[in-house]
Amino acid sequence: MALLIETGMTGWISNEDLARDIGKSAPDLDLRTPENLGNPAEITMMAVANLNTDRMRGLPNLKLIQKLGAGVETIVHNPALPDHIRVTRLKPDAPAQGIAEWFLAYILRHQRHMAFHQAAQSRSEWVSKAPVYSPDTVVGVLGLGHIGSRTATMLNMIGFQVMGWSRSLKQIQGVTCLHGADALPQLLSQCDHICAILPSTPDTTGLFDARMLAQMKPGSQLLNAGRGDLIDEAALIAALDQGTPGHAVLDVTSKEPLPADSPLWQHPSVTITPHVSGWFLGDALTDVIENFRRLTAGTDLLHEVDRARGY
Ligand code: NDP
Numbered sequence: 001m002a003l004l005i006e007t008g009m010t011g012w013i014s015n016e017d018l019a020r021d022i023g024k025s026a027p028d029l030d031l032r033t034p035e036n037l038g039n040p041a042e043i044t045m046m047a048v049a050n051l052n053t054d055r056m057r058g059l060p061n062l063k064l065i066q067k068l069g070a071g072v073e074t075i076v077h078n079p080a081l082p083d084h085i086r087v088t089r090l091k092p093d094a095p096a097q098g099i100a101e102w103f104l105a106y107i108l109r110h111q112r113h114m115a116f117h118q119a120a121q122s123r124s125e126w127v128s129k130a131p132v133y134s135p136d137t138v139v140g141v142l143g144l145g146h147i148g149s150r151t152a153t154m155l156n157m158i159g160f161q162v163m164g165w166s167r168s169l170k171q172i173q174g175v176t177c178l179h180g181a182d183a184l185p186q187l188l189s190q191c192d193h194i195c196a197i198l199p200s201t202p203d204t205t206g207l208f209d210a211r212m213l214a215q216m217k218p219g220s221q222l223l224n225a226g227r228g229d230l231i232d233e234a235a236l237i238a239a240l241d242q243g244t245p246g247h248a249v250l251d252v253t254s255k256e257p258l259p260a261d262s263p264l265w266q267h268p269s270v271t272i273t274p275h276v277s278g279w280f281l282g283d284a285l286t287d288v289i290e291n292f293r294r295l296t297a298g299t300d301l302l303h304e305v306d307r308a309r310g311y
Contacts, residue, residue, distance in 0.1 A: 001042065001292075001295075002042045003046075003288075008048050009049040015033040018068075025286065026292075029292060040059050041059075041061055042061070043059045044296070045064040045066060045292050045295055046062060047066040047068055048065060051074060053080045056081070063085060063086065064088060065088075066288055067305075068281070069090060070090060070091070070147070070278070072087055073310065073311075076305060076310055086301065086304060087307060088304050088305060089303050089305055090281070090284040090303065091146045091287075092282040092284035094282025095278030095279070095282070096147045098278050099151065099225050099277045102251060102277035103195045103197075103223055104158070106223055107139065107193050110132070134159045135160070138163060138191045139160045139162050139195060140163045140187050140188065140190070141162065141163070142184075142187075142194060142196045142226075143226060144164045144166040144170045148197045151195055156172075162174065163175065163177075163178065164178070165183060184207075185212070188217070192217060192220050193222075194245075196208075197225050197226045198226040199310065200229050200230070204227070204229075206229065206230075208222070208230055208232060209232045210232065210235040213235055213236060213245065214244060217244070218244045220246060221247045223248075224252055227252050228250070228252040228254040228255070229254050233262075236248060236264075248270050250264065250270065251273045257274065
C-alpha cells in the first residue's frame, strides 16, 4: 500500500518537498511522487490539491483521495470519479484563523475608513470622518462550518452583532443563527457586512444572483472567501452600480486566476485578493499521514466528505 503525492498545482509546494516533509514525520510510509511512481497497483491513496484525472484512472487499487485543502467540488463532481473512491479533506486551524482575520481586516478597513484616510494623507489633508461603531454593526456569516463558526465567534468577541446562516440549525454563543434557504433574505436585509464562506455545491452555485443581491442592505459590503461560483459576477457589477451592495471584497472568483479583462479588476467598488485568505496549512500534514494509516487499518477516516452532499 502506497501514498501518491501529486499536488497538481504549480507555484505551491513541489511534490518532492511535500513527500519529504511527510516522510520526516512518518519514515515508515511508502511515499510515491509522479516522478517515482513505481507499480501503480500498489497505490491506495492520493493526496492532491488539483486532481489529475488521467493519473486517477491509471491507479487500479486507489481507494482514497485526500484533498490538500478544504474545497472538494472539483473532485466530487469529477464525472470520472468511481463510486467506490472515498474523499477526505483537511480541517486545520491555520486557514480557519487566517480567513477569519481576512474578513475582520476588510470589515475594519470599511469601519475605520482606511482608504479615505490614506487618500486624504496623499493630499496632505487633515479630514475627520467618524468611524462606524462596531456594536452598532451587524455582520452576517454564511456557512457556519469549520471556518464560518470560527469567523462568527471571533467577530462576536470583538463586539459586532453577528448573525449566522447554515443548512442545518447551529448554536453558537453570542450569534443569532438562522438556517435554510427561506431565512437568507431576512438575514441579508439586516446586515452591514456579509461574510460568505460556503462550499461550492449545486445549491450554492449562483446563489447570489440579481434577486438575492437586491435583498442586501443598501451600501453594505459583501465579502466572499468560499468559492467564486457563489456569485453571478455580471449581476454583482450591475448591483454595485446601483449601490446595493456598496462594495464587494472577493478572495475567490468564478475563474481563477481572474482574467485580465474582467471588469471586476477596475471596478471602483470591488477589492480583489488572489485566493490568499487561507494561505497556511498549519499542521494539517499529520492528518494526511493519519488518514493513510486509518485507510490501511480499515478504521474511520478523518474529515471524510459526504460525496452526495458535496462537502
Ligand atoms: P464546512 O464543510 O466545515 O462548512 C460548510 C458550511 O456551509 C456548513 O455550515 C454548511 O451547513 C454550510 N452550507 C453548505 N451548503 C449550504 C446551503 N445550501 N445553505 C446554507 N448553508 C450551507 O467547510 P469549511 O468551513 O471548512 O469551508 C467552507 C468553504 O470555504 C470550503 O468548501 C472551500 O470552498 C472554502 N475555502 C476557501 C479557502 C480560501 O483560501 N479562500 C480556504 C479554505 C476553504 P451545515 O453545517 O448545516 O452542513
